[in-house]
Amino acid sequence: MAVSRHGSGVRADIRAYASQVHPVFMLPPVAASLFGAVLTTDFELVPAAVHAVAIFAAVYTAHVKDGYVDYHVRGEDDDHPLTVAGCRFGLVGATTLFAGATLVLAVDVTLLAAVLTLPTWVIAYLHAPQLDVHPIGATMGYPAGIGVAILGGYASQTGAVSTLAMAFAFVFVLVLTGIKIVDDTTDVAYDRTIRKRTVAVVLGPDRAVALAYAVISVGLAICLAFALVGLFPPGSVAAVLSLALVAIAAHRAPPKLATMLLIRGSYVFLAVLVAAVWFEPLASVL
Numbered sequence: 001m002a003v004s005r006h007g008s009g010v011r012a013d014i015r016a017y018a019s020q021v022h023p024v025f026m027l028p029p030v031a032a033s034l035f036g037a038v039l040t041t042d043f044e045l046v047p048a049a050v051h052a053v054a055i056f057a058a059v060y061t062a063h064v065k066d067g068y069v070d071y072h073v074r075g076e077d078d079d080h081p082l083t084v085a086g087c088r089f090g091l092v093g094a095t096t097l098f099a100g101a102t103l104v105l106a107v108d109v110t111l112l113a114a115v116l117t118l119p120t121w122v123i124a125y126l127h128a129p130q131l132d133v134h135p136i137g138a139t140m141g142y143p144a145g146i147g148v149a150i151l152g153g154y155a156s157q158t159g160a161v162s163t164l165a166m167a168f169a170f171v172f173v174l175v176l177t178g179i180k181i182v183d184d185t186t187d188v189a190y191d192r193t194i195r196k197r198t199v200a201v202v203l204g205p206d207r208a209v210a211l212a213y214a215v216i217s218v219g220l221a222i223c224l225a226f227a228l229v230g231l232f233p234p235g236s237v238a239a240v241l242s243l244a245l246v247a248i249a250a251h252r253a254p255p256k257l258a259t260m261l262l263i264r265g266s267y268v269f270l271a272v273l274v275a276a277v278w279f280e281p282l283a284s285v286l
């Protein structure tokens with residue numbers, strides 16, 4: 001049974017499945033999982049890697065299902081590399097990998113880590129066609145997945161969640177929600193034609209952009225406040241400053257450029273937070 005729509009043979013099949021690895025969407029959740037793990041004092045590589053694999057498999061599930069729904073069910077996309085059977089095999093494969101990694105977490109690491117990992121697959125599987133047609137689901141599914149990935153990464157090290165992990169998860173959910181609202185302002189006209197109700201479709205682009213930057217600002221202000229009260233390491237202030245500067249530049253830019261800037265800004269935000277947590281380089285000077 002053919003799995004690739006473009007060519008036959010093992011190479012074509014591998015290419016088709018590899019096309020569903022979207023680094024822009026996949027790196028942040030995997031990095032969030034590892035970030036949760038490095039928030040703990042004793043970092044253990046194996047449970048961190050198992051959790052990261054589960055998160056990768058969840059996001060892969062989301063992409064295969066989204067591609068299947070957008071091309072084969074809704075007829076929205078012009079092309080898709082996988083046949084219907086290919087999508088189904090991909091879903092079964094990714095889900096099996098997810099289940100295996102989650103089972104390892106439950107049996108060999110801690111039950112809480114597994115329990116916190118499960119919602120990521122549920123969000124991923126339901127992204128299309130259920131969540132992506134509703135303004136809250138379309139906007140907050142991915143940020144919520146990142147938040148839970150941070151908590152699961154933390155729990156995979158400690159068997160517990162902490163105020164620190166929850167606070168970081170909360171900040172990321174807010175900041176990424178704002179960025180996703182901006183992202184959806186790039187597709188308002190098209191999304192209206194396919195009845196996809198993003199925040200930008202419901203509120204209109206101008207009010208959506210105002211809401212987006214308000215949500216990002218609240219997220220950054222909370223991050224700053226957590227740094228000032230000593231919950232977050234002092235270097236978090238540098239992370240806030242870097243994303244705030246990017247957000248100021250993005251605010252004046254057209255939607256596509258603004259989205260591109262904010263997504264890259266969020267990578268820098270995470271990277272500076274990792275450095276702040278791991279090395280605490282500014283601790284001695286602040």
Ligand SMILES: CC(C)=CCC/C(C)=C/CC/C(C)=C/COP(=O)(O)OP(=O)(O)O
Binds near residue numbers: 055058059062066121
């Ligand atoms: C661990 C974790 C983060 C879990 C959540 C996984 C999740 C919901 C991923 C979404 C990835 C995806 C299909 C993005 C494109 O969606 P789109 O609907 O904006 O784009 P489209 O218009 O191309 O369908």
